[in-house]
Amino acid sequence: MPRRNNLWANIDWVTVLLFLILVFLGWFNIYAAVYNPESQSILDVSQQYGKQLIWIGAALVIGFVILLIETNFYVFFAYIIYGFVVFLLILVLFVGKEINGAKSWFEIGGFTLQPSEFGKFATALALAKYLSSFGFKLQRLKSMVLIALIILTPAFFILLQNDTGSALVYFAFVLVLFREGLSGVILFFGSLIALLFVLALVLSGMLLNIILLSVALLVLLILNPRFKQFGRILLIFTLSIGVFLGIGEVVPTKYQLSDFWVAGALTGAVITLIYSIRQKIRNYILVTIIFTGSVLFSISVNYAFDMLEAHQQVRINELLGIESNPQGAGYHVNQSKIAIGSGGFWGKGYLNGTQTKFDFVPEQSTDFIFCTVGEEWGFVGTSILITLFLTLFVRLVYLAERQRSGFSRIYGYSVAVILFFHFMVNIGMTIGIMPVIGIPLPFFSYGGSSLWSFTILLFIFIRLDASRLDHLSS
């Protein structure tokens, strides 16, 4: 069986090793997180660490089985797997069990399964198949619409399950698209939108407007440093804002003066736009449109924010430092930071953590497992763990880039960015620079569904990589 030998020799054992290290480190930390001196057997299956060991065993079996399956299988069945998982995502809305407010679990004889976890690899497969299909061109509108459908359909149903965190993961695919030729402009606007989103919530409308206006005027001055035109634009803004502020001052309305400022700036922008078009200054047209769009976007963010549910508002506010009540909604983040911060440089030592064990940190074995690492292993442990994850991500990008088939490459990037997104949001949440969005830390957090889904996600790619020389697909 030369082919079989070929397979094992071609497997990227570096990735497999990183996987095993992370899984077993995770298991040791779960043991520490729920450590109970009265039940010290690490094999006790009534405890989370005992169960996790079973799930690790099953995950290894799953990984092994995946390696045995021919790569053609994934290419051929990509859409079917995707269709089946979407069906499960819809089904769970009707027959699912609600855990922690999210109706995203199947319960089969005391055993629970979260289909949204499996949506990730299914979507990655479908996306890889579609993007690598013959004659595919990303720039076409039809392609864009279909890509959006592939990515957002599972995200939409997961959102309906009230599992916002898992739905947000699908944003990660934007990076895959970027690699496959999506315009950098979109990435730029995506970042701009994210930045504006945050600033709109943190800053007052008027202050944000002043900043945007200043930046816009500065860009105008740099792009076209001719004083005559710039002076006119300055005059336009000064006059329109002045007139609106004057009206706001004199006429009593329910609106505040800052609202009049924003209205004045918008009016000025419209006049500037007309002026720029008539003068045919392309840079000015572009900057003015971006400025106008930014102002309108920040206004709508504030409007949309008011529409959000109270607990979501609070979480976002907490993240942005708008409300800081350590006993209130910020409690979780605060306790998480205390646990991690108290670890110091070297940590308190294995099983010596107090904050996690005594339940000061919530969800200490699942979403907040990083706290145990921070508390017991200190800065040394956290930076090593982050380095391990980064090594894995970079390794995956390296592997993806060496693929000959588009399918394998796209799938490989999907694996890397999905894992990265989880890593970024999960750890960012525990150290207070991301909102509290409940998504697991890959391979680390307690839970069968997530471990298996990440294992499947990763091992399909390892399998694809192992047969990269086989010339199977285009």
Next chain:
Amino acid sequence: MNNLSKRSHIIVAIFIVVGVVYIIRLFGLQVLDSTYKQFATNNILREIVQYPARGLVYDRNGKLLVINKAAFDLLITPREVVTFDTLQLCNLLDISKEELEIKIREAKDYSWYKPSILVKQIPPENYARLQEQLYKFRGFHTQSRTLREYETAAAAHVLGYVGEVTADDIKNSNYYSMGDYIGVSGIEKTYEEALRGTKGVKKYLVDVHNRIQGSFLDGQEDVPAQIGKDVISSLDLELQLYAEKLFQNKKGSVVAIEPSTGEILAMVSAPAYDPGLLVGRVRGSNYSKLLADTLKPLFNRALLAEYPPGSTFKIMNVLIGLQEETINLYTRFSCAGPASTPIRCTHNHITPLGPVEAIKESCNPFLWNTFRTIMNKYDTSAESFNKWREYVESFGMGKKLGSDLQFENKGNVPTAEYYNRIYGAGRWNALTVRSLAIGQGELGITPLQLANYCAAIANRGYYYIPHIVKEIEGEGLSGQFSTKVYTNISEEHFEPVIEGMQRVVEQTNASVFMRIPDVAMCGKTGTVQNPHGEDHSAFMAFAPKDDPRIAISVYVENSGFGATYAAPIASLLVEKYLKGEIDKSREWVEKRMLDIDLIHSKQEN
């Protein structure tokens, strides 16, 4: 395609930037910022105070006066409470449903997670019932505290009582915190620091629900509570009990001192109260009742009541006259009996008479003349008066003695300034203030001062500051109590007056009530004029004459002549103390004293 593969660098750069930002953030959180470590300690550390048992109090012969008994506080941790049978708990605790609900609400307001005291000081008998049923009430638990218990109902005023600390106590000391107990009066207050011991602390690890998970650092930082030191009182329990018994149905006080040490052997203020009434949960209501009692049982007459010394003060004036040499042992003054001026004499005796006989006969004219000579010795009355006053003060009158008992009254010995204010400087003389000659007028002294004055006479010229505690376990007593305080009278002047005092006991009409077989007792009666009602009967005595072992002062309010009640009671106490029992020949005196009811009979009138 080659162009696009370069985008992998951008993606890798994004990964690495995020990773580096996180590591920098973690460095700040874990290494640079130390506040999180403190927060973490605060999170998990719960200090539980260990209350030491309070020291015991013994009498001078090693008999227990005050001991401890267990009581239990019921605490509630609101978070852990599940639905329970309110009615049953109310029955177990003996409180109403409304009361329970208010207390639970208060506890919730205080803290949802921390335990707070729901019901204090549940007596052991109720506790036993409660403990059996407590498993039904989740979120409730008990803690044990010690309360005082008294072996006898004696000496309530001396022992004092223990109460909960006030806001002021907490503010003035860094030892106490809310809910602690503190001595409020008597020995409990004076010797609080020795008796209370030192609170300890046990440090525990707790989880987020405040449930104890184990000891902190294996108890290395625990501080054990130190049991309070025992205090040996100078009281003689038997004497005290006997004195209180003799004072049944009477108002007044007794103070007995051992002259050679200043130790207080007995101190009675009648009517008294059972110290057990001021313990535990019933303290508040009992205290109000005692406070409202018209006989003022809470008032410690022995320290606070200010009576004129009456004729007992005559010895003072004789001593001053002898010291100032305005009279001598051969001085004779004549007495015209009831016709005497300016103070008449009610006693029928020989005349003229000298100082020893004058004491025996309590002769007013002799004392008036003695006082007059003292007041005329120096150029002005004021000067002479000040000299006189110094002598009086040297016996501990008109000032606080500085005993170890709280709330001493300093009594009143007027000053020359006082008379100057009333009569004008130079416009008063011996005649104006003649009442002082016989211990009346503005003079006021406490029973303690009278006993101390008697002890100073017994010692022939000095006293030790009276004190109630003989010894604190493992410590000596403060030096002030073992230092002689000398009076301004020379030793040799005491013998004649003591001779007179012996004759009072042995050779007067009243001797039949107070002469103790085989004991040379010296004493002096006094009848204290009382503007509010019948005169008070006063008596002071010491015995034996040559080796005084007890000096005693007795006041019996509203009872008339000193010889009628105060003297017999004093003699019975001296006899009891010196001989252990009352001689058969004097049992009738004892019976007579026990039977007399000066409170209820008076009230009936």
